[in-house]
Amino acid sequence: MTGFLSLFRRLExxxxxxxxxxxxxxxxxxxxxxxxxxxxSDGYTVGNTVYFFVWVFIALxxxxxxxxxxxxxxxQTAFFGIAGYGYGxxxxxxxxxxxxxxxxxxxxxxxxxxxxxxxxYFMFFxxxxxxxxxxxxxxxxxxxxxxxxxTAGPEWHIGSARLNGFNGMSxxxxxxxxxxxxxxxxxxxxxxxxxxLGLLVVVYLALRILMNSSFxxxxxxxxxxxxxxxxxxxxxxKYQLITFVIGAALAGISGVLYTAWGQYITPxxxxxxxxxxxxxxxxxxxxxxxxxxxxGTLVVxxxxxxxxxxxxxxxxxxxxxxxxxxxxxxxxGLVLGVMHWLGRLAARFTQRAx
Amino acid sequence: MDIATHVxxxxxxxxxxxxxxxxxxxxxxxIFGMMGVINLxxxxxxxxxxxxxxxxxxxxxxxxxxxxxxxxxxALVGVLVELAVIRHLYDRxxxxxxxxxxxxxxxxxxxxxxxxxxxxxxxxxxxxFQVGDYSYSIYRxxxxxxxxxxxxxxxxxxxxxxxxxxxxxxxxxxxMAAALGVDTRLIYSLTFACGAGLAGLAGGLYAPTMTLxxxxxxxxxxxxxxxxxxxxxxxxxxxxxxxGVLAIVKSVMTSWxxxxxxxxxxxxxxxxVVRVLPKGISGFVLRERT
Numbered sequence: 001m002t003g004f005l006s007l008f009r010r011l012e013x014x015x016x017x018x019x020x021x022x023x024x025x026x027x028x029x030x031x032x033x034x035x036x037x038x039x040x041s042d043g044y045t046v047g048n049t050v051y052f053f054v055w056v057f058i059a060l061x062x063x064x065x066x067x068x069x070x071x072x073x074x075x076q077t078a079f080f081g082i083a084g085y086g087y088g089x090x091x092x093x094x095x096x097x098x099x100x101x102x103x104x105x106x107x108x109x110x111x112x113x114x115x116x117x118x119x120x121y122f123m124f125f126x127x128x129x130x131x132x133x134x135x136x137x138x139x140x141x142x143x144x145x146x147x148x149x150x151t152a153g154p155e156w157h158i159g160s161a162r163l164n165g166f167n168g169m170s171x172x173x174x175x176x177x178x179x180x181x182x183x184x185x186x187x188x189x190x191x192x193x194x195x196x197l198g199l200l201v202v203v204y205l206a207l208r209i210l211m212n213s214s215f216x217x218x219x220x221x222x223x224x225x226x227x228x229x230x231x232x233x234x235x236x237x238k239y240q241l242i243t244f245v246i247g248a249a250l251a252g253i254s255g256v257l258y259t260a261w262g263q264y265i266t267p268x269x270x271x272x273x274x275x276x277x278x279x280x281x282x283x284x285x286x287x288x289x290x291x292x293x294x295x296g297t298l299v300v301x302x303x304x305x306x307x308x309x310x311x312x313x314x315x316x317x318x319x320x321x322x323x324x325x326x327x328x329x330x331x332x333g334l335v336l337g338v339m340h341w342l343g344r345l346a347a348r349f350t351q352r353a354x
Numbered sequence: 355m356d357i358a359t360h361v362x363x364x365x366x367x368x369x370x371x372x373x374x375x376x377x378x379x380x381x382x383x384x385i386f387g388m389m390g391v392i393n394l395x396x397x398x399x400x401x402x403x404x405x406x407x408x409x410x411x412x413x414x415x416x417x418x419x420x421x422x423x424x425x426x427x428x429a430l431v432g433v434l435v436e437l438a439v440i441r442h443l444y445d446r447x448x449x450x451x452x453x454x455x456x457x458x459x460x461x462x463x464x465x466x467x468x469x470x471x472x473x474x475x476x477x478x479x480x481x482x483f484q485v486g487d488y489s490y491s492i493y494r495x496x497x498x499x500x501x502x503x504x505x506x507x508x509x510x511x512x513x514x515x516x517x518x519x520x521x522x523x524x525x526x527x528x529x530m531a532a533a534l535g536v537d538t539r540l541i542y543s544l545t546f547a548c549g550a551g552l553a554g555l556a557g558g559l560y561a562p563t564m565t566l567x568x569x570x571x572x573x574x575x576x577x578x579x580x581x582x583x584x585x586x587x588x589x590x591x592x593x594x595x596x597x598g599v600l601a602i603v604k605s606v607m608t609s610w611x612x613x614x615x616x617x618x619x620x621x622x623x624x625x626x627v628v629r630v631l632p633k634g635i636s637g638f639v640l641r642e643r644t
Binding site for chain 2: 072119122123125126128130131132134135136138139140142143146147150271272273276279280283313314316317319320321322323324327328331
């Protein structure tokens with residue numbers, strides 16, 4: 001019991017918003033609603049909700065690297081694409097038997113992380129920071145998109161998997177969990193919903209623990225003042241590299257889940273527009289907190305989809321306006337601002353009650 | 355084929371790559387070097403210049419006047435953008451990147467909605483000439499000369515005019531310049547307009563050579579960023595030599611393995627250079643000098 005309590009205490013700290021019974025009570029309610037949600041909805045809507053959840057991982061990756069670490073990376077969609085293509089190539093070659101899709105998930109995310117180690121080494125050990133980091137990551141992302149877009153010919157294949165250029169890869173098997181008797185195939189409805197929801201909760205809580213640990217404190221210290229952090233004896237390059245790799249792995253999870261969800265992946269998932277969207281979710285939500293990133297991502301995604309249905313082509317213009325206005329008016333993010341306001345309100349309320 | 359034609363072919367490809375890199379990068383380099391702002395909407399200013407050029411040429415103006423119109427319109431749009439957005443973000447460089455990206459998104463999609471997915475192009479003027487077995491476009495030579503001309507004009511502007519002196523003073527110590535009576539806000543506005551106008555010029559110059567689509571800015575933006583990263587903050591000590599070095603890398607890789615490998619060569623070059631020279635070529639030169 002004490003072990004459980006100490007673990008619970010680690011979930012709270014100065015680096016994350018939300019503490020105490022009030023917050024966790026709300027968390028439990030939201031989780032319960034999310035768990036019960038498929039019971040009240042149809043398969044299509046649930047599958048659509050999974051689509052939203054899939055993007056939360058890449059938003060969290062940007063939150064860690066940009067919001068907590070202070071290094072603006074435009075390259076998250078590159079890791080997204082690498083992992084997505086990795087999953088496609090692996091499963092098209094080796095099939096989905098014996099739960100191999102889960103192994104493919106791990107390997108694909110690993111490839112993305114490995115690529116991040118390589119890129120991050122050159123960037124952080126070359127002491128690139130600030131705007132240059134953004135440019136280098138953006139250049140890498142655009143380069144990958146162009147490379148994948150020209151792989152249309154039959155000579156571009158890995159094993160039996162054709163890369164198919166601009167049209168992208170398709171028809172890879174969905175995630176499958178091996179089960180005695182019959183394996184559980186996670187199509188884009190209730191099955192995948194619970195899988196992704198579980199993964200999301202685990203990742204969210206794990207990141208809370210990580211960011212409130214001494215590691216997270218050092219990361220935030222580097223964001224606030226790199227020189228000071230270095231003078232205090234931390235090798236900031238290592239910390240930045242580790243953060244970057246964790247972020248890349250999270251973006252990779254998004255990529256694999258997206259590929260498994262829709263059973264396709266195209267080079268445009270790494271293009272300029274695709275790279276801009278996570279930035280908008282995170283900036284609007286509030287980049288310096290995990291909870292506001294998750295909430296912001298889901299809200300903006302839902303709004304974007306509604307706009308796409310009713311206003312079709314104006315949706316992207318609206319997103320651009322939203323981003324510019326957020327940066328100008330509420331640089332810390334709209335959701336985070338609302339959360340702080342609610343927190344103050346609750347504090348005043350409890351004070352008066354006490 | 356004798357050696358002279360080989361040499362000419364190599365020189366021609368080098369000149370073509372150099373012109374592309376310098377023309378697409380100098381607007382970005384002016385804004386970054388002078389203001390420390392990375393303008394991610396740079397590609398969209400190029401697109402703006404190209405579209406205005408094409409529209410005016412279709413309306414009956416000769417091409418040089420069209421290019422001039424493209425430059426001026428881009429510069430004016432630049433002034434508006436500076437007033438509305440950039441001005442409020444000078445103390446937050448990362449946020450300017452994000453905001454200009456939002457602008458780029460608005461501009462690309464807005465153009466798609468208003469003008470449509472393509473615009474009728476402009477024919478490449480001047481025709482071509484023959485050396486050895488290959489024919490070369492004269493317009494590419496014009497582009498190379500334009501790149502040199504732009505560099506010379508920028509040098510003259512920042513070294514020999516009153517605006518240039520005030521701009522450099524503002525860049526060095528903004529408060530001091532302001533105390534001496536320089537309207538630093540005006541200087542920033544004009545510098546941004548200058549960078550945007552240079553982007554428009556690049557768009558206008560390249561309008562006859564490519565298809566006009568709303569996403570055409572993305573064709574330039576990677577090369578522009580790579581050149582600025584390698585060059586560092588100074589336009590003359592950075593962008594011009596970086597353009598030269600990268601043009602060699604690009605033309606050699608392109609003639610060896612094709613266009614894509616030319617771009618991959620650029621990317622590898624930038625990753626290696628930032629590892630060795632984090633402040634770019636101009637940072638290296640300036641440190642050596644002082």
